[in-house]
Amino acid sequence: MLQQTPATRVIPHLEAWLDRWPTPETLAEASPADVLKQWSNLGYPRRALWLREAAIEIRDRFGGEVPHDVEQLLQLSGIGDYTARAVAVFAYHQRHPVVDTNTRRVLARAVHGRSQPGAPSRRDLLDMDAQLPDDPEQAFGVNAATMELGATVCLAGNPLCDRCPIHTECRWYLLGRPDTGDVRPRQARYKGSDREARGAILQTLRQHPEGGLAQPQVLADWPDRAQRRRAIASLIADGLVVADHDQVRLPD
Numbered sequence: 001m002l003q004q005t006p007a008t009r010v011i012p013h014l015e016a017w018l019d020r021w022p023t024p025e026t027l028a029e030a031s032p033a034d035v036l037k038q039w040s041n042l043g044y045p046r047r048a049l050w051l052r053e054a055a056i057e058i059r060d061r062f063g064g065e066v067p068h069d070v071e072q073l074l075q076l077s078g079i080g081d082y083t084a085r086a087v088a089v090f091a092y093h094q095r096h097p098v099v100d101t102n103t104r105r106v107l108a109r110a111v112h113g114r115s116q117p118g119a120p121s122r123r124d125l126l127d128m129d130a131q132l133p134d135d136p137e138q139a140f141g142v143n144a145a146t147m148e149l150g151a152t153v154c155l156a157g158n159p160l161c162d163r164c165p166i167h168t169e170c171r172w173y174l175l176g177r178p179d180t181g182d183v184r185p186r187q188a189r190y191k192g193s194d195r196e197a198r199g200a201i202l203q204t205l206r207q208h209p210e211g212g213l214a215q216p217q218v219l220a221d222w223p224d225r226a227q228r229r230r231a232i233a234s235l236i237a238d239g240l241v242v243a244d245h246d247q248v249r250l251p252d
Helices: 007-020 024-028 032-039 046-061 081-091 101-110 123-131 136-152 194-206 225-237
Strands: 242-244 247-249
Touching: 007 032, 024 046, 032 046, 032 194, 081 136, 101 123, 101 136, 123 136, 194 225, 225 247
Parallel strands: none
Antiparallel strands: 242 247
């Protein structure tokens, strides 16, 4: 849920999710429609189906226990470098580098003297690994603290360097906080985008409990009909929506 989504948005959804499905086994029994409805407006809803698929894999391949090993975690649906290492570190207190957007910004400034990080790469894991103590418990703390530092102090737009506990060791600060440019890829605008249309279609189907809707009834008042058709087609291609003749619905 935290992939590309702030923790403040995730927390209430996480609590409701775990109340309903407290174990991988219980989530594995849920239908795709149920998990898409519970996902609500979190965005990137394909993550909900991946999470259910991962729960099925955990039940069937790992006896219902989330794997401890990073390589095994990476085999689960929807799990990449960040999530696999985050689970191993924060759930099982192993020593691995965990790198999110906030961590990357701290590393760019404190280690490399850049005002903003570049595009994500495997180099980020090597950079963070070099900062970690050998002791797994201490490494756990450094991973968590670096994330928190980036989220609350080493901000993207207006860093609070006077409050930073490492500013006397930060290379960027010692260089005078130079503007070294920002080459990070920009996310496309949401308003008016296909993503907005896709989200609106899913919301309509989540609120329609009695089966599907005829395609012309789905977002019938959407101003861009071509975009509406394109959004429905892409949701079908992604497995988030099922087409039955002239109707569309959430997957069973």
